[in-house]
Amino acid sequence: MAPGAPMADPTTAAPRATTSSAEPDALVIGAGPAGLSAAAALRHRGLRPLVLERAPQVGASWRGHYDRLHLHTPRRLSGLPGLPIPRRFGRWVARDDVVRYLEMYAEYHDLDVATGIEVARVERGTSGWELPATGGRVLASPVVVVATGHSRSPYIPDWDGRETFTGELLHASSYRNAERFAGLDVLVVGVGNTGAEISVDLAEGGAGRVRLAVRTPPHIMRRSTAGWPAQATAIMVRRLPTGLVDRLAPYVERVSVPDLSAYGLPRPQTGLYSRVREGAIPVQDVGLVAAVRSRRVEPVASVREFDGATVRLVDGSEMTPDLVVAATGYRRGLEPLVGHLDVLDERGRPVVSGPRSPQNAPGLYFTGFTNPISGMFREMAIDARKIARAVARTR
Numbered sequence: 001m002a003p004g005a006p007m008a009d010p011t012t013a014a015p016r017a018t019t020s021s022a023e024p025d026a027l028v029i030g031a032g033p034a035g036l037s038a039a040a041a042l043r044h045r046g047l048r049p050l051v052l053e054r055a056p057q058v059g060a061s062w063r064g065h066y067d068r069l070h071l072h073t074p075r076r077l078s079g080l081p082g083l084p085i086p087r088r089f090g091r092w093v094a095r096d097d098v099v100r101y102l103e104m105y106a107e108y109h110d111l112d113v114a115t116g117i118e119v120a121r122v123e124r125g126t127s128g129w130e131l132p133a134t135g136g137r138v139l140a141s142p143v144v145v146v147a148t149g150h151s152r153s154p155y156i157p158d159w160d161g162r163e164t165f166t167g168e169l170l171h172a173s174s175y176r177n178a179e180r181f182a183g184l185d186v187l188v189v190g191v192g193n194t195g196a197e198i199s200v201d202l203a204e205g206g207a208g209r210v211r212l213a214v215r216t217p218p219h220i221m222r223r224s225t226a227g228w229p230a231q232a233t234a235i236m237v238r239r240l241p242t243g244l245v246d247r248l249a250p251y252v253e254r255v256s257v258p259d260l261s262a263y264g265l266p267r268p269q270t271g272l273y274s275r276v277r278e279g280a281i282p283v284q285d286v287g288l289v290a291a292v293r294s295r296r297v298e299p300v301a302s303v304r305e306f307d308g309a310t311v312r313l314v315d316g317s318e319m320t321p322d323l324v325v326a327a328t329g330y331r332r333g334l335e336p337l338v339g340h341l342d343v344l345d346e347r348g349r350p351v352v353s354g355p356r357s358p359q360n361a362p363g364l365y366f367t368g369f370t371n372p373i374s375g376m377f378r379e380m381a382i383d384a385r386k387i388a389r390a391v392a393r394t395r
């Protein structure tokens with residue numbers, strides 16, 4: 001979009017992904033919200049980036065999420081640079097509308113997106129970066145933005161006896177809806193936002209019994225209170241000291257969420273913001289509290305091991321579920337791509353992200369690899385503008 005250009009409503013336009021033949025000024029790896037917003041911000045600065053996407057279409061991660069998923073951050077706080085999310089998508093934007101928004105976004109900003117191209121590695125070249133990709137081609141550019149996603153590789157813990165399990169074991173990334181699981185005994189493992197919502201979906205969708213294995217009792221927040229979204233509070237407190245937010249949070253939690261100890265889900269002992277710093281975002285309540293209180297979702301201890309049909313929990317109890325849904329998170333999986341460049345820390349996170357390049361890797365940027373309390377769409381939008389400014393300054 002040209003600076004100051006009026007914002008037409010492109011929402012009726014058909015999605016389109018194109019590639020131009022001109023040499024790109026920057027290569028962006030990944031056509032999710034992080035990559036698309038970085039590319040749009042670079043376009044806004046007059047640069048011509050090329051987005052490389054391994055999937056056949058933009059927004060691949062969102063296309064794969066479960067059916068009932070909505071953004072838990074409100075529409076107005078989740079728009080990417082240059083194009084707000086259309087009002088008609090409602091306050092809490094449904095998964096399919098997030099996908100439509102990302103399609104519209106690429107179209108509106110006239111982004112060059114090359115789909116079906118997987119980048120194997122980022123390598124130092126003679127005058128910048130070289131990216132060996134699908135089909136033996138090597139793309140080169142002095143600027144590379146890595147936006148391959150916080151949730152690249154589904155992760156299932158290596159529980160003892162996992163391979164002996166005779167029931168079905170599914171990672172949450174493969175779960176769509178409860179249809180196939182009517183009447184079944186299900187154990188959902190992990191009580192992040194995904195595990196919490198999938199357990200509710202299963203209970204409402206007709207599963208025979210739903211248990212939810214909890215390792216650390218989560219912080220639970222209402223998505224909004226009297227119209228005020230939890231994300232707005234999160235944005236306000238994000239710069240406050242961790243200890244202060246940890247001390248204040250229990251007061252808010254006590255007035256907004258009932259005590260579920262009697263149902264097997266005690267209040268957390270760990271500080272809310274300390275947990276965020278460790279990567280655990282609070283659970284936004286989209287039905288878990290009611291489902292636990294009505295005992296349609298039963299919290300249980302965390303999983304210790306599998307043994308044939310049996311799942312043994314850390315408190316010694318046993319069960320024989322038909323299905324185990326592992327809502328046990330993802331890994332960034334950056335090692336094969338950039339591990340050899342000495343730009344990752346001991347936990348596999350980029351040493352710097354946003355507008356800063358690692359000192360030993362000028363022109364290499366990372367976006368979308370933090371998990372801030374203030375909402376990732378919002379932070380990716382902020383980072384996109386900063387990255388574009390930083391890149392423009394170096395030219």
Ligand SMILES: Cc1cc2nc3c(=O)[nH]c(=O)nc-3n(C[C@H](O)[C@H](O)[C@H](O)COP(=O)(O)OP(=O)(O)OC[C@H]3O[C@@H](n4cnc5c(N)ncnc54)[C@H](O)[C@@H]3O)c2cc1C
Nearest residue numbers: 030032033034054061071072073118119148149368376377
């Ligand atoms: C279930 C769920 C709900 C969420 N809800 C919210 C929410 O409500 N609000 C919010 O702000 N955030 C939310 N997030 C967090 C975050 O906003 C999303 O995960 C978002 O999709 C991250 O965007 P991204 O572009 O960084 O990664 P992705 O959307 O995962 O996009 C990365 C892209 O890179 C491609 N790719 C990966 N490797 C390569 C390669 N080697 N070569 C080429 N292409 C590659 C992938 O195919 C993918 O299309 C949610 C996350 C999850 C998992």
